[in-house]
Amino acid sequence: MARINNRKNDEIRDIKITRNYTKYAEGSVLIEMGETKVICTASIEDKVPPFLRHTGTGWINAEYSMLPRSTHQRKIREASRGKLDGRTQEIQRLIGRTIRSVVDLSKIGERTIWVDCDVIQADGGTRTASITGAFVAVVDALNKLHKSKAIKEMPITNFVSAISVGIVGQEHMLDLCYEEDSNAHVDMNVIMTDKGEFVEVQGTGEERPFSRNDLNKLLELGEKGNKELIKAQRAALGEIADEILGMEYGNEVVIATNNAHKLEEIGAILEDFEYNVYSLKDVDLAGIEIVEDGKTFEHNALIKARTIAKKTKMITIADDSGLEVDAIGKKPGIYSARFAGENATDEENRQKLMKSLNNVAASQRTARFVSAIAVVFPDGKEFVVRGTCEGAIGFEEKGKNGFGYDPLFIVSGYNKTFAEMPSSVKNSISHRANALKLMKSEFSKRVVR
């Protein structure tokens, strides 16, 4: 069965959120979900209901109404009728409860936020559009309080949005318009946060009961819709949203290295990382010179990553690595790339190492590779981890694989140099592999997706 406007069953209507729609309220939003249009305002009043006086805590109240000609037939104004009908009361309580669930009322002082949702055109989903729009208006109002220093911090704990789902005929559908809603035999409103948690689920088998399987399908649709709505709220709020939720980082990382071998290894080790990996060449920064004047691997890795993150505004991963040889006081260490002088080749560095270890006995030739991996996010957050790999320096070069000091580095427990191993083996045990493993676990703690 085709949907109106040929929408797919799991497709939401076009959503448009216009902030600062009217001029007096502290927060004012026009939200349009397809043909449904609601004006949502948030107004701040410097007092609270009696039960909260002298508690230092605030309150949020919501009112909802439909303009007489928001519907097909004129609907009598509730003011003229002199009382609110049950539906209106239920909806405004729902809006109030929802917004209260994501605002820390103890942080807004003794103030009441009045949320007013006025439906100017109704084509289904007015309560859910009201919630989605009201949240944005409340963020704007609270942001004004925050910017004027009336409150110390933004008291928003979560973003919240709402969407309708239902079963029409045999079909499970997302975001029902009026006509679909009138034909639905199961009707549900799903209110969720940016964390994917539920604030409220209102589901009714109006014409016939529904199964657990139906419920699961409907929740699935609700989750998809709410994700998209919260994305739209974020987009509408721009930087204010980033301040509350932390910046959204996108799906791309750039590897800040000019060393093609390292790039290849990092790419291979990050094969299962759920980000698209870019090189400096991909972002037009090939050959960029970065002064590595840190005193540690960690510091140098951060210097490289910060430089590229600043230029690209992308999540940036950098490696600073080197070889610590015990017999020569852990040299060359952070100077590994320039051991034989600025712009030295790998070959020259290896020769210098051989000379430095002239006459040093096998048992005294222990060494380790170190890799510090730094990650810098576009908003400046950063972390750095270290991986190592133990081994010893051989008496002659062995093997053709790898790069740098690989032909001289005999890996502990393998009796082979890195250059004698296939890259797949090196990439499962190397200092870089160990560091990137730690990086991935640290990364996933910091980025909620």
Ligand SMILES: O=c1nc[nH]c2c1ncn2[C@H]1C[C@H](O)[C@@H](COP(=O)(O)OP(=O)(O)OP(=O)(O)O)O1
């Ligand atoms: O798995 C390795 N196998 C062999 N040698 C290695 C390895 N890992 C680091 N190394 C050596 C190469 C270079 O002499 C120095 C890294 O210097 P380091 O400044 O971190 O890298 P780099 O200048 O080549 O590229 P970039 O700074 O653009 O990332 O340690």
Ligand SMILES: [Mg+2]
């Ligand atoms: Mg370097």
